[in-house]
Amino acid sequence: MNVLQLRARAQGGFTLVELIIVIVILGVLAATALPKFINIGSDARKATVRAAGGALAAVSAMTHGKTLITGSATTAIDMEGSSVAMVNGYPSSAATTATAAGLTGDDWNIVVNGRDLMARSKSAPTPANCQATYSEAVVDNTVLTPARVAIVDSGC
DSSP: OOHHHHHHHHTOOOOHHHHHHHHHHHHHHHHHHHHHHHTHHHHHHHHHHHHHHHHHHHHHHHHHHHHHHHOOSSSOEEETTEEEOEETTEEOSSHHHHHHTTOOTTTEEEEEETTEEEEEETTSSSGGGSEEEEEOOEEETTEEEOOEEEEEOTTO
16 A cells, blocks of 8 residues: 555544434433523523512612611612602602612613502513512501512513
């Protein structure tokens, strides 16, 4: 054999059977990994809604602490440039509470319904089922029910 024949034999490629086996293995790996990546968007929206609820709860706790220091349960509190109206020592359900929590109209639909402030994810398939709801404090027969935050993430 001459040098050219040796080089031709040394530079041989994959056989058709080897290529098919590799493609089948890659297909099996992709089929097992794909379901894990399908719900990433939903998981991200759920985490975002929970973070929004945490931000609303943090604003509520901070402003409540400020009202305890000042001694006035109805005086508006300044939170980084946002004037937050107070009701019974806790933030009201006005849109300024959402602004103080950093929830803007870019990512959230802010809906005020009576004593409830709802921050709904704009990117969710069902925004009403992907929201953080802040309910302002209520006094009933001199019994104070503090403000609370509820999360609904079934439609994220």
